[in-house]
Amino acid sequence: MPHIRPGIAQLAYLHGSQDFRSAGSGTRLTVELELLARSAGDTEIVVTATPSENTVLFYLGRGYRPMAQPLPELLELEPEDIHMQKAI
Numbered sequence: 001m002p003h004i005r006p007g008i009a010q011l012a013y014l015h016g017s018q019d020f021r022s023a024g025s026g027t028r029l030t031v032e033l034e035l036l037a038r039s040a041g042d043t044e045i046v047v048t049a050t051p052s053e054n055t056v057l058f059y060l061g062r063g064y065r066p067m068a069q070p071l072p073e074l075l076e077l078e079p080e081d082i083h084m085q086k087a088i
Contacts, residue, residue, distance in 0.1 A: 009037035011047040038088045048081035
């Protein structure tokens, strides 16, 4: 898992194919990634979510919240995405 800044991990890419959505695979993966980040010393995790309702709802349901101030380095790379964060 990339560390975008000290103490901040980035969930860089998570995509579930249609056949596996709503089966809990994405939730299990995010939980495991958050545990890995926490064990590496991170206290926060960020994600740039594609601006689709399903994607944003997925992350909101797992405790992620839109960032008031997106990280400039991620905003530059993904200006159209919804930038979200979660304390871990």
